[in-house]
Amino acid sequence: MILPLAIKRFDLAKAKKAAVKELSAEEKIKAAAKRIFTQKGFAATRTRDIAEEAGMNLALLNYYFRSKQKLFDIIMLENFKKFIHGIVIEVVHENATIEQKLEKVVAAYIDFLALNPDLPFFILNELRNNPTSIASTISDEINQIRNSFFKQLQQGNKKSKLPPMEPFHFVANLIGLTVFPFVGKPILQRVTNVSDSKFNALMQERKKLVPVWLKAIMNAK
Amino acid sequence: MILPLAIKRFDLAKAKKAAVKELSAEEKIKAAAKRIFTQKGFAATRTRDIAEEAGMNLALLNYYFRSKQKLFDIIMLENFKKFIHGIVIEVVHENATIEQKLEKVVAAYIDFLALNPDLPFFILNELRNNPTSIASTISDEINQIRNSFFKQLQQGNKKSKLPPMEPFHFVANLIGLTVFPFVGKPILQRVTNVSDSKFNALMQERKKLVPVWLKAIMNAK
DNA sequence: GTCTATATTCTGATAGAC
């Protein structure tokens, strides 16, 4: 009789699933895929690498996700949402002055990027390759930003004497000062001869500095 | 007799080489490789694409450059030198104040990037994949920057009341404000809804604005 | 030097046993 053995196996599987730390094969693969795709991009990633990173078999990748492309699409969508939603939206929508929003959004972004340093490069990379496909999934969030924050920006703030500013320059400066250091980390570290721990400390400094700088830029000349 | 024909062929080849616009097969392949590698990176580029772009046969690529990797290494080295040398060095080495250098280097960089918009992303991308290999080839230039400009920066400028500044923040700000817009072009255009021609016009504006902003940053608070 | 045809290696995906 083989039945008892089968039951035994089933119970073991249940026990594993009940354990808090234990991930299913599907989850392990997805997590591994997210790490590698985010770090190396679609083209440079091999499905074999993902399977190995997950400690799983290559065949399981296709069993759960059908193809490399479908798996990538899932990761990409999640990464995009993570990058935009929850960081920009909540900070941008509340009732607050430009100055207050600046301080919040910069600090939130830097904290977020310290935990996800590869994300901005991934976004930039895949956005170059995908002329349009992503556009629809994030257009809602972008429209919200445009309708709320950009208008506020172009009005300026009379109380604190903050003059209005061209939205493009403002966004380019905000992202350039806040997220670029993470994108350009390899070259910045090489040029300035800065260690990883020093880099992290400098990023923490920037949480205070960048909002001050951005205000100085708006008031310049 | 086949000899006369051979001579005829030889003369034709010479005539072609003499023509100003005519590139040799080797040069055509290298030029095509530079375009495609720079735009798509190593992994996403196929040797077939390069051969087709060059209007040449695939076998010639291996005849002249032995392998995809060796061809890429040549392009990468040239791109790195182009990016550092001639842009940074000449501007950084002359006898001038920080303010004067700032104006020159920003304008030179933006003009350069307008002609080579894919270059910074390429550098960033391949620097991520290559932990060390490139380091040696550019360390000389970097050391020159460190020894001349960084020292000047940390001394500040008493005449124009420019206080000294942490080199890392300065470089991060300079590159973030100057080259990031080109790296982040796809996302910036999407968020701010800006056309290609408008983008170029805004970049021209930044030639004047960024130096002013960088000075405002140094004097902030 | 240049081409066509082919060899070789890599990689995504599947078949089929358990």
Next chain:
DNA sequence: GTCTATCAGAATATAGAC
């Protein structure tokens, strides 16, 4: 659901004719 073994196609590289 999971594994081993294998296939099919793509991509790099080479052999050999001209």
